[in-house]
Amino acid sequence: MSARVLVGVKRVIDYAVKIRVKPDRTGVVTDGVKHSMNPFCEIAVEEAVKLKEKKLVKEVVAVSCGPQQVQETIRTALAMGADRGIHVEVSGKDYETLGPLQVSKILAALAKKEQADLIILGKQAIDDDCNQTGQMTAALLDWPQGTFASEVNIEADKLKVVREIDGGLETIKINLPAVVTADLRLNTPRYATLPNIMKAKKKKIANVKPADLGVDVSSRLEVLKVDEPPQRQAGVKVETVHDLVGKLKEAGRI
Amino acid sequence: TGDQRHAGKHSRVISAFRSVSGDEGVSVGSAVREQHGRDESVHICRPPDVVVFPRSVEEVSALAKICHHHQLPMIPFGTGTGLEGGVGALKGGVCFSLRKMEQVLDLHQEDFDVTVEPGVTRKGLNSYLRDTGLWFPVDPGADASLCGMAATSASGTNAVRYGTMRENVLNLEVVLADGTVLHTAGKGRRPRKTSAGYNLTNLFVGSEGTLGIITKATLRLYGIPESMVSAVCSFPSVQSAVDSTVQILQAGVSIARIEFLDDVMINACNRFNNLSYAVTPTLFLEFHGSSKSMQEQVSITEEITRDNGGSDFAWAEDEETRGRLWKARHDAWYAALALRPGCKAYSTDVCVPISRLPQIIVETKEDLIRNNITGPIAGHVGDGNFHCLIVLDPNDPDEVQRVHSFTERLARRALAMDGTCTGEHGIGLGKRALLREEVGPSAIEVMLGLKASLDPKNLMNPGKVL
Numbered sequence: 060m061s062a063r064v065l066v067g068v069k070r071v072i073d074y075a076v077k078i079r080v081k082p083d084r085t086g087v088v089t090d091g092v093k094h095s096m097n098p099f100c101e102i103a104v105e106e107a108v109k110l111k112e113k114k115l116v117k118e119v120v121a122v123s124c125g126p127q128q129v130q131e132t133i134r135t136a137l138a139m140g141a142d143r144g145i146h147v148e149v150s151g152k153d154y155e156t157l158g159p160l161q162v163s164k165i166l167a168a169l170a171k172k173e174q175a176d177l178i179i180l181g182k183q184a185i186d187d188d189c190n191q192t193g194q195m196t197a198a199l200l201d202w203p204q205g206t207f208a209s210e211v212n213i214e215a216d217k218l219k220v221v222r223e224i225d226g227g228l229e230t231i232k233i234n235l236p237a238v239v240t241a242d243l244r245l246n247t248p249r250y251a252t253l254p255n256i257m258k259a260k261k262k263k264i265a266n267v268k269p270a271d272l273g274v275d276v277s278s279r280l281e282v283l284k285v286d287e288p289p290q291r292q293a294g295v296k297v298e299t300v301h302d303l304v305g306k307l308k309e310a311g312r313i
Numbered sequence: 314t315g316d317q318r319h320a321g322k323h324s325r326v327i328s329a330f331r332s333v334s335g336d337e338g339v340s341v342g343s344a345v346r347e348q349h350g351r352d353e354s355v356h357i358c359r360p361p362d363v364v365v366f367p368r369s370v371e372e373v374s375a376l377a378k379i380c381h382h383h384q385l386p387m388i389p390f391g392t393g394t395g396l397e398g399g400v401g402a403l404k405g406g407v408c409f410s411l412r413k414m415e416q417v418l419d420l421h422q423e424d425f426d427v428t429v430e431p432g433v434t435r436k437g438l439n440s441y442l443r444d445t446g447l448w449f450p451v452d453p454g455a456d457a458s459l460c461g462m463a464a465t466s467a468s469g470t471n472a473v474r475y476g477t478m479r480e481n482v483l484n485l486e487v488v489l490a491d492g493t494v495l496h497t498a499g500k501g502r503r504p505r506k507t508s509a510g511y512n513l514t515n516l517f518v519g520s521e522g523t524l525g526i527i528t529k530a531t532l533r534l535y536g537i538p539e540s541m542v543s544a545v546c547s548f549p550s551v552q553s554a555v556d557s558t559v560q561i562l563q564a565g566v567s568i569a570r571i572e573f574l575d576d577v578m579i580n581a582c583n584r585f586n587n588l589s590y591a592v593t594p595t596l597f598l599e600f601h602g603s604s605k606s607m608q609e610q611v612s613i614t615e616e617i618t619r620d621n622g623g624s625d626f627a628w629a630e631d632e633e634t635r636g637r638l639w640k641a642r643h644d645a646w647y648a649a650l651a652l653r654p655g656c657k658a659y660s661t662d663v664c665v666p667i668s669r670l671p672q673i674i675v676e677t678k679e680d681l682i683r684n685n686i687t688g689p690i691a692g693h694v695g696d697g698n699f700h701c702l703i704v705l706d707p708n709d710p711d712e713v714q715r716v717h718s719f720t721e722r723l724a725r726r727a728l729a730m731d732g733t734c735t736g737e738h739g740i741g742l743g744k745r746a747l748l749r750e751e752v753g754p755s756a757i758e759v760m761l762g763l764k765a766s767l768d769p770k771n772l773m774n775p776g777k778v779l
Contacts, residue, residue: 075440095444135444247632253446253536254603 099181108140137259138251144264156278163195168272193240203233356398361408378492391461397741431460466519468737473695486529522774538601544628571695578689585648663727664736698736
């Protein structure tokens with residue numbers, strides 16, 4: 060099989076960190092805060108590597124957009140089994156305003172350049188929860204999409220995808236090339252082991268600029284303000300049901 | 314009046330606490346106190362008078378000084394997942410809940426060490442480390458506080474390969490009863506080995522809060538193995554399962570876990586998980602190593618088990634199948650509880666030299682049957698440590714008495730075989746008399762001397778261990 064898989068991996072604040080809003084309310088504190096690969100991207104990488112282990116695809120290429128630090132995220136993907144990486148350099152204000160539209164344009168351009176047969180992404184990132192990049196990428200490429208995948212099987216030159224939907228599970232068959240976005244139950248990502256981390260240091264990461272791909276990363280969105288959710292107020296204890304009803308009436312609830 | 318003076322002193326102390334840890338850092342609410350007066354053992358809840366939530370070692374020290382001045386007992390509290398009643402405030406006093414101190418500090422990847430605060434649990438640390446290729450392998454059943462694990466000298470299923478807390482704590486920061494901050498191996502020090510002075514680090518490991526409050530632990534890390542392979546094998550007898558274990562260890566196979574489940578336990582697991590393992594003594598094995606060596610390790614082991622009458626090996630390498638193979642062992646506690654819904658479970662913890670294991674397990678099973686006690690057995694057979702997961706009705710005084718006598722007989726059986734009454738859970742509240750029998754009067758005198766030297770007013774977790 061000569062298939063090449065492109066996997067997008069995003070560097071985000073680690074899921075275990077307590078997020079704090081910056082005092083100027085323009086965003087969240089990221090300095091000195093632990094970052095790691097978006098958990099859904101880990102699942103995407105794992106699925107791509109599994110396909111390679113089953114010899115259904117030949118090469119897994121990990122892509123990330125951002126400043127120098129995203130190379131760590133690409134290295135983690137390489138340690139999990141990706142073959143090589145592509146670092147699309149975006150920094151400063153461009154990085155702060157980077158969103159699904161620009162990323163999907165970058166991925167679409169890379170997919171054509173690298174002649175990818177399959178793109179696997181996480182269904183969404185845990186920082187912005189957009190859940191748009193996979194869908195936009197498919198639209199730009201005019202490829203079919205299998206989103207919220209909890210199972211992926213290659214059958215001849217088609218992809219059978221089981222999707223998690225509100226009512227349960229939906230199974231679809233789509234042509235390749237295609238875009239798949241990974242949902243939680245697709246697999247359990249492997250830990251990067253030390254020997255594999257050492258081997259990953261020797262794998263190649265190519266550097267590319269968005270301009271080289273003909274992509275304009277300027278944003279059409281402006282963040283006006285970021286606030287924490289309202290603080291939870293203390294509850295009130297009442298002595299009798301009568302008091303409870305009274306309080307509910309006061310609050311206009313009944 | 315005396316009452317007014319007492320109440321006055323009480324409110325002065327509380328204000329002093331609040332000035333150190335803030336209003337949110339001090340609680341006298343009954344629900345909070347009850348939560349901090351119990352762990353996962355069968356010992357009844359003994360709530361403290363007040364719970365404090367310090368945010369730093371400086372706050373712990375300041376609070377300890379206040380307690381020391383007013384002669385108030387101090388009980389450190391991590392995750393409350395202990396199994397020996399170690400957090401019960403027998404004389405009231407102040408519970409130091411350390412969960413707000415939850416930073417992973419100072420990770421040194423190339424040196425394989427990391428320092429953590431008491432609020433960091435073992436799963437939390439391993440999640441933090443997941444991109445580094447490193448892990449901390451000591452894995453007791455609960456997702457316990459690592460500093461709490463140091464305090465109880467905890468162990469897990471991996472000890473046969475990676476050791477227990479005793480072997481994996483390099484340094485501790487401890488606040489003593491009078492507020493002194495002590496670094497057991499020197500501040501910030503983390504050499505992989507040392508022969509400098511008395512081994513204070515291991516004095517505090519296993520001290521169960523009776524010598525000081527642990528506020529930082531520097532831990533030894535290991536590389537995540539390239540490959541893990543799990544296997545299950547059943548045997549016609551306990552003897553053949555243990556013989557296999559000894560031979561596997563002697564063969565130098567890179568075994569990381571050898572877990573034993575007796576027929577009663579297997580039956581419980583089958584019923585709980587809808588499995589169909591053969592209802593006989595069974596070993597769950599796990600090998601860690603390079604992918605190239607796995608096949609060889611499995612073959613050598615399979616030969617050993619077959620020679621001992623073991624069944625065909627069921628084995629798996631990928632995470633999901635391994636998880637299914639191990640599910641039976643992981644759910645053992647719940648499977649045991651499910652045998653008698655509405656009952657509580659109590660786990661024994663004796664540990665003997667491996668060669669004595671068949672004898673003690675056989676005698677223990679006979680004792681269980683004779684006394685009509687539900688006690689499926691699961692054990693870290695590679696360490697000679699096994700647990701009877703006794704399921705009992707706490708409202709049946711006769712059964713409670715029978716179980717109590719049984720556990721005393723079991724502990725003494727283990728002591729008679731050169732073993733210990735507690736391999737990994739600690740002495741806590743219930744095994745103090747057994748400790749005396751186990752180590753002897755001279756050792757107890759030395760322990761009492763050390764306690765008197767570090768905590769002359771006996772304020773640190775009184776009523777435990779000694």
